[in-house]
Amino acid sequence: MLKVFRSNCTRLFELTLQTLEKGAWLKLVNPTPEELEQVVAATGCPLDFLKAALDEEERSRIELDEDFMLVITNIPVTRGHDSYDTLPLGIILTPEFIITVCLEANDVLADFNPENARAFSTFKKTRFLFQILYKSAALYLKYLKQINRRTDEIERYLRRSMQNKEIFQLLELQKGLTYFAASLRSNGIVLEKLLRLRSTSQVQHLIKIYEEDEDLLEDVIIENKQAIEMVEMYSRILNGMMDTFTSIISNNLNRVMKFLASMTIILAIPTMVASFMGMNVDIPLGGIHGGFLATLLFAGAVTALSAFGLWRKDMF
Incomplete structure (x- = not known):
């Protein structure tokens, strides 16, 4: 699916490739080969940049070309009840456009809609990039709080009855925390690299960081570090809980x-x-x-x- 948007500080308009304007946002979600070719023809973006985020195993990184910069970040997604995963999101900056590529529709980009058009501007590409990264970090924190609450619920169930169902639910949550930990660390490396690139002449024509943008990037780094600390803490709690309940089950069996x-x-x-x-x-x-x-x-x-x-x- 390919959609083209452009905002004017108050409203978000939907365009087409035929009416493409400078400062537009091209949103690709599980694109077809034909849509990729159309975007390449309209923007001149390398095809490899567009396909990079379509690999589920792609890790967070930054890649620079002469007139293009690819930022791949891993965003959190839900796969059902008690199941969490991460997915690569590609953000491509060009001198005139910003392009996002992802395999699935997600909550990170869903927040950038006509109802919230006053909160972002597609033509301010650098700030828009940082806002996407900030939304991703905030979503990690939201899902981590959900995992913590769900862990407390399962603990109360396990205190009353030792069932395999609850143990498997804890295992599923632990797997989600493992995915989050790996993705947040690699995202942190990307954020630190973006912070260093702000004064590099190589990307000055792609990234123009003003004081507000720099503050936003620092907020993103802080949120990401907080998410990493929460993942580590919840992982230790969850590991200790599983070990404890495993010991309790063994003790009950012995009795x-x-x-x-x-x-x-x-x-x-x-x-x-x-x-x-x-x-x-x-x-x-x-x-x-x-x-x-x-x-x-x-x-x-x-x-x-x-x-x-x-x-x-x-x-x-």
Whole structure:
């Protein structure tokens, strides 16, 4: 899908490639080969830059060409309940346009819509780039808070019942935190490189950083570092929680096995007495009236003593 927008500080207009204007934003979402070729013809952007973000395994990086700069950042996405992942987003700056390329529609770019047109300007390419990066960092923080709340909910469930379902949910959250940690670190490297590039003459015609833009970039770096710290903290909490509940499950299993072993011992005593007294030979008390009752009392007394001894040793 290809859409072209341009803002005028108050409104966001949708254009086409035929009515393309300077300062426009070309938004590509899972583009077809034909759409890529059309963008190349309209903007002169290298095809490799456009295809770079279409690889799900692409890592965050910056690539410079003579009149183009490619910034690839990994953004957070949800894959369903308790499932989080990251996705590469390509942002290409040209002397006249800004181009975004992504495999899927996402919440990062969805916030840049006609309703919020006053908050951004497509023709201020550098600031628009930093706003996209800031939105990505803020979305990481939002999803991390969701993961933390969900972890607390699962912990309350696990305190009442030890089910495999909750353990798998914790594992899914832990996997999402792992993806976030790797992406945030690589995003941090890209942000630091952008901070160094602000005074490089090589990109002055592509990036013009004013004081407000520099403050925004520093805010993005701070948000990214905060997200990294939160990921590390939540990962340690989640790892400790999984280890703790694994130990609790093992301990509960040991208690069940101990109880079953004690019951086996207790039930074996009357079974053994009944086996001896039920032999088809002459046995003690065999000809005495009330011998059966005496045998039952003897078996019951031995069983009770054994149960008391096991109870004293905390086997129940």
